[in-house]
């Protein structure tokens with residue numbers, strides 16, 4: 001029923017700080033009904049919404065639902081005893097169904113066709129058994145397009161990964177892709193990216209990171225260089241992840257959580273079988289900084305049912 005992750009929303013104390021950070025990261029920003037929205041250039045879909053409030057918190061996550069499936073989803077939610085909010089939380093639009101997940105995080109479900117990622121040129125590689133690039137200077141090409149083309153996934157902190165997994169799989173019909181045993185659960189929305197959503201075990205709920213696809217591994221490293229040149233040094237990468245296999249670089253955001261560029265993530269189909277692994281999150285590269293798994297958010301739910 002869920003076809004993808006549409007956007008995520010944070011409440012933050014200063015929208016100007018958010019605006020500057022997201023611009024440096026490579027997103028286009030705009031004011032919308034008193035909130036700040038961010039999107040990928042060339043793609044008509046809101047990917048981030050920032051709402052002004054005293055303290056930084058995860059505000060909500062929004063998923064797209066297949067056309068014509070909202071009524072069936074509503075029945076499924078009622079059968080499962082899910083809290084359906086009578087009205088949307090302040091600072092949001094009224095579209096779709098609003099429910100609370102087991103951690104009390106508002107989840108918006110909107111019936112909408114997924115928007116295609118911003119088109120990008122191919123990146124022919126001379127790697128492994130294949131030499132696909134002859135007579136071309138790659139280094140002059142990969143600098144042409146380094147900006148994000150779509151939001152890929154977001155991972156949340158939770159103290160109850162089993163309950164969260166049960167809700168997002170049984171009720172909302174996402175699927176487990178793989179787990180890092182006792183630490184991370186990765187979820188998919190069917191054929192496509194290895195994960196569009198997931199959880200990291202913590203003492204309480206919170207936002208860990210969101211990740212945007214860029215056109216190449218070089219775009220990741222060039223983006224990291226751009227952030228460093230603007231004084232935004234705190235980060236983790238370049239590396240390749242174990243589970244999901246994507247190249248990554250994370251920057252710490254102004255509120256102590258993280259934002260990631262990725263490229264070359266595993267693609268899955270309906271025959272994919274989830275596995276549990278006991279591995280670090282990175283296949284190579286420096287280990288994550290000690291603050292990578294710190295959860296700075298208040299443990300109180302955003303909305304009390």
Ligand SMILES: [Fe+2]
Pocket residue numbers: 153209210211260
């Ligand atoms: Fe990620």
